Amino acid sequence: MLIFLRRRILSSALPLLVVILGVFFLARLTGDPANLYLPLSATPEMREAFSAQHGFDDPLVAQFGDYLAQLAQFDFGESLRTAQPADEAVLRAFPATLQLAAFTMLYAIVGAVLVGCLAAYRPNSLADRIASFLSATAASTPDFWFAIMGVLIFAVQLEWLPTSGTMGASAWVLPVVTLMIRPFGVLVQVVRGAMLSALSAPYIKVARAKGAGEARVVFGHALRNAAAPALTVAGDLTVGLVNGAVVVESIFGWPGIGKLMIDSILQRDFAVLQAAVLLTALTIFVLNILIDIGYALLDARVRQGALA
Structure with a gap:
């Protein structure tokens, strides 16, 4: 298992470096921060002083080298907007995303x-056809x-739920349901x-011949062996939730x-954006490792391949 983990960690190091490289240079294409943080009447001298203060007057390659050197010291830079460490802003926001993703996947799974097992237990029945149609939709x-x-x-129209915020259980309904609908549909098809x-x-x-009850047959025997592919897909969907909550969080x-x-x-x-993307990439990396470990624990063939 340790050999398997080492291989996965090494294979993920290059994509992580590509993410760091991409976000650093692509962020600079959004424009000069001086246009936002300085008044319209700012003189060229004021702009040069602003760029020199924040290191924007250096060549991009030199800026990237300084950024990597800071990362090696666990220094993520300082926010231009708040003048506070960028990692503090990210760590304050990240738990809200993790909580949203956790509740979403819990309800979806x-x-x-339940729906997938019900549909598979009576294939081609009315319940199966309804479940298949709703899951595909x-x-x-x-x-x-x-x-x-x-x-x-x-x-807006019914005024049953708030449009945004996190206060109260009602504020969680729309964000959770919105994020849950696609994973739920995919997982129903996979479980079925x-x-x-x-x-x-x-x-x-054999289990039925021995007198095992239907509940034990479905949830004790069949579901255990069907859990491996469902776990893999659920893990990928969880990664997608963490990575794709940008639109939903912005709307709500x-x-x-x-x-x-x-x-x-x-x-x-830039500093906050880079820290946010880096932490998200690291979280996705850890989630993928946990998915692989869980899959190996459920499937002996994967464990044997990992040890080979």
């Missing part, structure tokens, strides 16, 4: 397991469209397909890492 629904429609219908294969396996017939004013990235781009706050 529980709902998908949910999996193909764009998050941003559903978010806008949710705000328009439930917040895996359960159909598991329920037709010989060991299920959710104070998470996605909204912080958008604000940092608009405000050309």
